[in-house]
Amino acid sequence: MHLQAVHKTYGTARQAVTALDGVTVDFPSGTFTAVMGPSGSGKSTLLHCAAGLDRVTGGSVIIDGRDLGTLGQTELTLLRRERVGFVFQAFNLVSALTAEQNVSLPLRLAGRRVESAEVRQALAEVGLSGRAGHRPSQLSGGEQQRVAIARALITRPAVVFADEPTGALDIKTSRHVLGLLRDLVTRHELAVIMVTHDPVAASYADRVLFLADGKLIEEVPGPVTPEDVAARMAGLEASAS
Template sequence: MNSSNKDAGTVRLESVSKVYGRGEREVVALRNVTTQFAKGSFTALMGPSGSGKSTFLQCAAGLDQPSSGTVYLEQQKINELTETELTKLRRERIGFVFQSYNLLPVLTVQQNAALPLRLAGRKPSRQQLLDVLNQVGLGQRKNHRPAELSGGQQQRVAIARALITEPAVIFADEPTGALDTRSAREILALLQQSARVMGRTIIMVTHDPVAASYADRVLFLADGQLAGELQNPTPVAVAERLTHLGDADAAGNLVHSLSNAGGKN
């Protein structure tokens, strides 16, 4: 996926920095980061602990304000919006998938999936709900509650909830971290399909080289700065790059993932 065309970027960061604290307590979480994410692309964001991955995601998603620089979503400067405008933007144009599924236990699958539209004062049609649940393979489970589902199925509900508003971008933070290997592969394939077939832009933070290999490219962060990227990544190539960045767990993650995943490379 070509990301060199400035106009093609669904999400774009220009010279974004984030500083916490002052004086001796100052911590620079992001340093002058410039990058973009094309429509329909699937990007994994990786780096050692403390590299700035979470801060990057929060600034890109409008959950936190950068100290300097500009964040664009579909050419709109989101860090210049009011909190009310940001809330509306996140509700309508951004989807979120986290390691914890954040489902409401008293609601059914279809009620959980419909929640973003309900909060926006919109009533989804029955067909709209069925379509999105069929996309994630839960059309036959629409009346079940979270406790009646496996972890992988609960994460599918979370993805359906992210898709229901037809967002421009989905931010996924360790979406397979709590799943078994088979469920993780299914969720990653679903995110991959959301990008390639549905044209959603997917930005995923992960520590797992095998998970990253489902993406079109991997962006690496180190000490709050971009430290390179990898197109068409393989687990081995990702782990090698992470090891060079000082991520001592990269090789261990790869061995563990490959032993459970049947050697994807």
Template structure:
């Protein structure tokens, strides 16, 4: 299977000398194109650092990150910003919507920032897929939390990115709304052929993925295919053995 993102011997160290903290330690992994990968681990295991390095939001101290064959380390900050706008989508726990803009304007904001025109047909399809076809003119304050997260997902999809990255995208949602959002991410993979990489602490959320990567002490220590919530929860209880 083709790989959307490849990390080779990626390390990330914050600080220097005795105060240095290694968030990632020589991580090597390929994230499959058209797949749904969940990343799990205890607090401080390096999950968010992994996601940020993979998405080009942070620069590794050592190692290589390639997005669709593009080596991120060779790009200037300007080119890296352009790449993130055009080829990467982000869904965070905080919805990060602009209160004064409508749903449609929030969704198309990345396109406007990239000085690209929105395709009205595609915008309409994305809004329909996330269940907001009749809400294009509403503002965030008129929406529920779950609807706001759906706007954030639509915004991540509208540029047709190579990869959608999610950092605890259901962490601020109630159980039923979280299930709807996870089903939507699953549909993006199954129906649109999208690639999704999601950091989560929730075994139920991880069960929507094709593969779960487990991090501990800055390293990938295990992987699970076709995960179930029970199997993920059981595996998480044994990750403490890897923590120094």
């Protein structure tokens, strides 16, 4: 996917706030990108605009060769449903459904036939083949996030957006989830875009993008160490204060 000169402004006239200011960046298939920046830098807005959850004020967002700005709401919803996956900090699983039912939910919403073998294979890929019948309350936080990852992958998306995917997990579980995402990027030729504040999480990515004041300030190719990420973040936060 590709962002070209993306601008996002909230409000009008004197009340206008620029959240993104001319961001241009590619997210090739088979790559894992971490997005970092101080509070208010535009990280979440970038994710929302790139995923088509928010309309851009200017510029273009291209997914699978389609400019999201040219799509009506129904077309945009269908594109997100079929070609975009989401993983959230809070897991966002349906508590009344089993792991297997949660994973199959995107297929059901899309009106597609649900093959039990396909769903169980998705759970097996994230190491949960024995937990298909368990509800979220019967799963650990790490297991719930792995169900969420399987759910994001079930439609075979072109891109997966991960918003602080390890924010609610302990260190050991976080590393397991990040290693899983890293492996799935390669195995499925996915583009994974992860917003995070955690330098350790960012070190799993192929590159780290640093935002400040809505602008793309720096792009650091991997491998990158947590210490290097932390130092760069400290510099940005010092400049912003």
